Amino acid sequence: MEPNASPALLIGAAGIAVVILGVFVSGLHVAATAWLLGVVYWTAMAIGALLMILIHHVFDAGWSVVLRRQYEHGLAAFKWLALLFLPLLVLSWIAPHDLIWPWMNMAHPIANGHTVGTDELYEKKAAFLNLHMLTLCSAIFFAVWIWLSARLRKASFTQDVDGDVRWTRKSRVTAAFGIPLTALALTFAAVYWIKSLEYHWFSTMFGVWYFANCMRGALSLGVLIMLWLYNRGDFKGILNSNHLHSIGQLMFAFTVFWGYVSFSQYFLIWNANVPEETFWYNLREHGDWWWVGMFIVFGTFLLPFLSLLSYKHKVTHRIIRRIALWILFVIFIDLSFNLMPALKDAHGEPQPFLSINLLWSVAAVAGVGGICVWAYLRSFATAAARLIPIRDPRIAECLTHHE
């Protein structure tokens, strides 16, 4: 039975409509930043799915074959994500340049009566932070992801038909050069799209932090998709508890990795105590952002960390589903913490977390998400072998995956 894709499209359209409403209520600047949050949230999921497939191939993995096909369906979202990112670029060209990223407008005021144009820190970074480079680089990022996705999808879907093991070898080659390309693209994308919202700041951890969220998101989505297919009856006899144990271990590993990276970023800045770096965290101690920060320490790291320690939690459908949903929620909070304080009020303080802005960001995540889920379901419905790569050389090994 084919799943119905139209509710997803409807949710996507509704989310987009609410963000457009946000343009009239809170202004284009706020709505566009919220939209950026929605796009980077789902781009993270898609990058995570791409990386899972690439890592699967480069290690010639066996256990994750059944999971791989679902990620391959998910890669269909990349071209739509590129399309959904496009309005931000177009607005940057035609509307006031500093609509989203302040460094685009040389007259944009910064502290002490200076402007971006007379800012020494901007001048040092001007070769990187300009509209032409942003446009070119964003195009390259999406081109890299879409191209790699197309190669992997073609190899995998063609193998369903001809059963040629050559496609597996070809994908391994794709993975070998695709991993560094994807890693570079996602690092620069995180720096360009998110970090440059406050371009005075320095952190070498930023790309790695985004990568950690990509992986956590894709793994959690993978669990949700597997359980969804299991409950539909499609994955009965395919999915066993060892698959869930393995993916749960990866969720655990990337929870620790996320914690390690985020803590290191904070700790190094706290320890060095240099104003050029501490201002970013100081802003995030204003108003209710302090509580969001505390929530991130305990909710984004500690709670998933403790719950994923247990074997039982990883293999019990009801519990691992809750953990996966929780991780998808906390990634939203984490991205909000990184993006939204860039929106300042009249006194230069960050606009609060619990404000109308939250509605626009939730709507943006729902809007972009609806389109991505729709793209996934469309690929799922049109593929000949929608559930698993039936002629993958390691499929038998995967179906009997054991500890």
Place this chain on the structure above:
Amino acid sequence: MAAQPYGLIATFSDTSSIYHAAEKVRDAGYKNWDCITPLPIHGLDKAMGVKRSIVPRCSLGGGITGFCTGMSLIWYTDAFDYPLIVGGKPLFSPLFAFPVSYELTILFTAFATIIGMFVLNGLPMHYHPVLKYRNIRRGMDDLFFIVIEASDPRFNAAETRALLGAIGGANIEELEA
């Protein structure tokens, strides 16, 4: 020779016969018994009714101990025993105690895991009564054995022998203690 033997050993010829025999020994309610196989048999744990190991609990205990040790070590040395201001930081903060606590968490977890595994397995064990069995070397080659120990509360020399025979065991012999 001592009156009480160590237990009874029965021979099986292939994986499926020992797998199903193990299920029957489990269902008969025996606790102190084991399978000796020349290769890992997936699912044999379940057929034997073996629960998941409690080594992870030892690891958790070790991890928590390590974390607390790290925190208290830094607090004791920096804020209590010899208070010293470094870099304008407070005398104690969990932030700078974190790297030490983190490392000690890993170190103590590793210790607890290894020690827990050794203790639970009764290691190091330099001698085991089954080593006296004349055919035991073939348990590393082409034969499969089930050993039911006399220490099992259900053990009864005649009944246990009958059970091992009924489930397909050959060459049922007493093991010298």
